[in-house]
Amino acid sequence: MRHSPLKGRFAAAGAVFRERHGAEVVARVAERAAEYRAVRDAVGLTDFSFLHKFRVPAEQGLDFLDTLLAGNVPKIRFGRVLHTFLADSDGLLSGDCYVANNDEEFVFLCESIAPDAELCGLLQAAGVTEAGAEDLTDSHALLSVDGFKAWDVAKELFGADVLGLPYLSLEVYPFEGASVRLIRAGKTSEFGYLMLAPASVAVALFDALRAAVAKRDGQLCGVDVHDDLRLEGRFFNIQAEGLRVRDPLVLGLQWMIDLDKEKFSGRDAIHQRRAEGLRRKIVGVAAEPGNDALVTGAWIFHANQPVGEVVADCHSLALNRRLALAVFPVELAYSGLSFRLGTADGPAVKTISMPPIMPKSLTVKLDEM
Amino acid sequence: MSDNTQSTIERRARVIATFKGELIRRLNLPYSAEDLHEDISLLGSGLGLDSLDALEIVLCIESCFKIKIPDQNVAILRSINTVVDYVLEQQAQRGGAA
Numbered sequence: 001m002r003h004s005p006l007k008g009r010f011a012a013a014g015a016v017f018r019e020r021h022g023a024e025v026v027a028r029v030a031e032r033a034a035e036y037r038a039v040r041d042a043v044g045l046t047d048f049s050f051l052h053k054f055r056v057p058a059e060q061g062l063d064f065l066d067t068l069l070a071g072n073v074p075k076i077r078f079g080r081v082l083h084t085f086l087a088d089s090d091g092l093l094s095g096d097c098y099v100a101n102n103d104e105e106f107v108f109l110c111e112s113i114a115p116d117a118e119l120c121g122l123l124q125a126a127g128v129t130e131a132g133a134e135d136l137t138d139s140h141a142l143l144s145v146d147g148f149k150a151w152d153v154a155k156e157l158f159g160a161d162v163l164g165l166p167y168l169s170l171e172v173y174p175f176e177g178a179s180v181r182l183i184r185a186g187k188t189s190e191f192g193y194l195m196l197a198p199a200s201v202a203v204a205l206f207d208a209l210r211a212a213v214a215k216r217d218g219q220l221c222g223v224d225v226h227d228d229l230r231l232e233g234r235f236f237n238i239q240a241e242g243l244r245v246r247d248p249l250v251l252g253l254q255w256m257i258d259l260d261k262e263k264f265s266g267r268d269a270i271h272q273r274r275a276e277g278l279r280r281k282i283v284g285v286a287a288e289p290g291n292d293a294l295v296t297g298a299w300i301f302h303a304n305q306p307v308g309e310v311v312a313d314c315h316s317l318a319l320n321r322r323l324a325l326a327v328f329p330v331e332l333a334y335s336g337l338s339f340r341l342g343t344a345d346g347p348a349v350k351t352i353s354m355p356p357i358m359p360k361s362l363t364v365k366l367d368e369m
Numbered sequence: 370m371s372d373n374t375q376s377t378i379e380r381r382a383r384v385i386a387t388f389k390g391e392l393i394r395r396l397n398l399p400y401s402a403e404d405l406h407e408d409i410s411l412l413g414s415g416l417g418l419d420s421l422d423a424l425e426i427v428l429c430i431e432s433c434f435k436i437k438i439p440d441q442n443v444a445i446l447r448s449i450n451t452v453v454d455y456v457l458e459q460q461a462q463r464g465g466a467a
Contacts, residue, residue: 083414167413187414234408234448252406255415259399278403303370334381335407335450337374353450354408362443 002116004049005141005199009206013220020223020239022116023050028222036317038219039188039229040360043147045206045213046221052095052119053136053196054108054128061106064131065099068123068265070248072258076101081168081183084256085238085248086110086122087266091273092246093253094122094265096238098194100170100183107170107181107196108133109142113243122265141202143195143209146221146229148360150191153212158182162193163366175208176201188226189233189359191366228314231323234284234354240312241282241325244296249273250280250327281333282311284354287322291347294322304344307332318357326351384434384453384460391429392449396422407450415448430456436463 002023004010011017015026026047028035038044056065066073071084078101086095095112112119123133145153154162158173158180165171165184173180178201186192197205210220223239230237236253245251248270259274261267285308287294292315300308308326316323328351335353340346389402396418398405409415412423423446427438430452436459438445445455 168417234410235414252409254400254404254406255409259404274404281406282408284408302374331378334378335454336377336381353448353454355410355447355451358444 002050002138004047005202006047006049006143006206009203009210010047010220015220015222020050021113025050026222027224029220032225032228033317035219035221035225036228038217038221039147039190039225040318041148042216043145043149043153043213043218044221044225045209045218046144046146046223046226048111048142048144048194048223049140049202051137051142052110052112053140053142054106054110055134055136056106056108057132058101058104058106061131061133064127064133065106065108066261067263068126069097069099070257070261070264070266070270071099072261073099073106075258076106078103079169079171081170081185083168083185085253086112086119087248087264087270088114088118088122089266089269091248091266091269093238093242093248093251094119096236096242098168098183098185100181102170102172102181107183109183109194109196111238113238126265136196139199141197141199141205143197143202143206144186144192145195145209145213146186146188146192147190147218148364149216149218150186150193151364151366152216153209153218154182154193156212157208176204180205187233187235187237188229189235189355189357190229190361191364227312228316231312231314231325232316232318232355232357233359234356237312240296244311245282245327247273249278251282278330280327281330282325282327283308283333283335284352284356285310285324285326285339285349286319286352286356287324287341287349288347289321291341291349292322293341293347294324294349296324298342300326300328300349301340301342301344301346302332308339316357323356380457381453384456385449387433388430388449388452388456391433392426395425395429405449407453408448410448411446411452412443426452434460436460 299306313324
């Protein structure tokens with residue numbers, strides 16, 4: 001099992017660990033509600049070192065990445081980041097990916113749900129060795145700073161320059177004699193910054209970030225709370241609905257695909273399913289307050305028939321009710337419809353428009369600060 | 370399917386079809402209407418449209434549905450579904466007032 005270079009620091013903070021697809025992850029550090037409130041109202045610091053991380057030389061590696069991933073890698077402008085996915089040969093999801101163009105190199109981050117051996121096979125088939133890609137998974141840490149005040153933490157460490165970074169962009173900053181690759185991203189609806197740092201400075205970076213986060217009433221977080229934050233913000237979560245459904249078309253991820261590309265892993269299977277037409281689709285669902293039965297695996301009924309299956313769920317603290325994603329036949333996949341949960345006469349649930357919350361961060365304009 | 374459910378679906382489907390069609394045409398998006406999930410984020414992640422595109426979306430909504438989008442109301446423009454909710458709400462108010 002892979003371990004984070006920051007394991008000692010998180011263990012000392014009382015973190016609870018668990019295994020996720022061959023890597024040890026920090027599940028939680030505090031109560032889930034405290035971690036949630038930290039991100040929504042202040043800032044949270046999370047260890048995402050379990051992601052697969054690569055440095056790919058630009059000239060040698062362009063074809064490799066473009067052959068591997070569904071998005072159009074040559075179109076990524078300098079300093080910008082592409083959010084796309086990695087599929088297997090059946091066109092089913094294996095990883096949720098960021099690719100950043102950093103001039104001489106691409107930085108490739110992959111949150112994989114495939115076993116390491118299977119992921120390795122997909123990378124090899126696309127020519128990872130010939131591309132000269134350097135695997136940074138064990139040699140680098142990846143920290144995520146997310147929250148309404150995340151920009152203030154990033155500014156304290158790297159200067160006011162970070163405020164000018166648009167969403168999905170990358171910049172490199174010096175830190176303790178090393179280079180930290182900073183990506184403005186995040187899947188919480190609040191401000192978010194991923195920081196990729198060599199293991200040699202990872203602990204020092206963590207300590208500096210932790211102090212800056214504490215100054216703003218922030219909190220160390222685990223990955224579990226990110227499931228809630230992603231669902232509330234309707235960010236795709238490969239660990240929840242992605243793992244359960246796996247078909248990018250049913251999940252509504254067509255926007256991550258360059259449909260004109262002639263080659264990428266899983267392309268033929270995806271195009272074949274697209275040509276056959278979409279039969280199922282994912283939709284947001286909300287329960288009435290107090291109804292705790294809206295959980296993954298539950299069935300949703302319409303006219304005495306089970307029609308929808310819940311594939312991701314959380315208790316939304318912002319809405320004070322359970323929130324879910326469910327897969328419905330396309331003819332019923334509309335917001336604003338009433339259904340029954342569990343049985344034909346079960347409690348009422350309603351399909352809703354996503355995202356259902358308005359995050360504080362959308363009220364702040366960083367370029368005007 | 371009940372008449373009420375059917376009419377809710379038909380009303381919503383009409384607005385979705387009109388909005389997606391105009392969105393694809395005006396912004397020259399390389400997708401079919403079926404490819405655009407209604408919860409897809411319009412700005413930032415998802416379609417990744419910029420502030421100029423946002424202005425085009427506002428003009429698109431105003432001309433297609435003859436309704437006004439309040440200034441600085443980013444909540445409406447978060448996804449196709451949030452736009453459609455706003456359009457249906459405005460149409461219902463207009464119908465109620467008529």
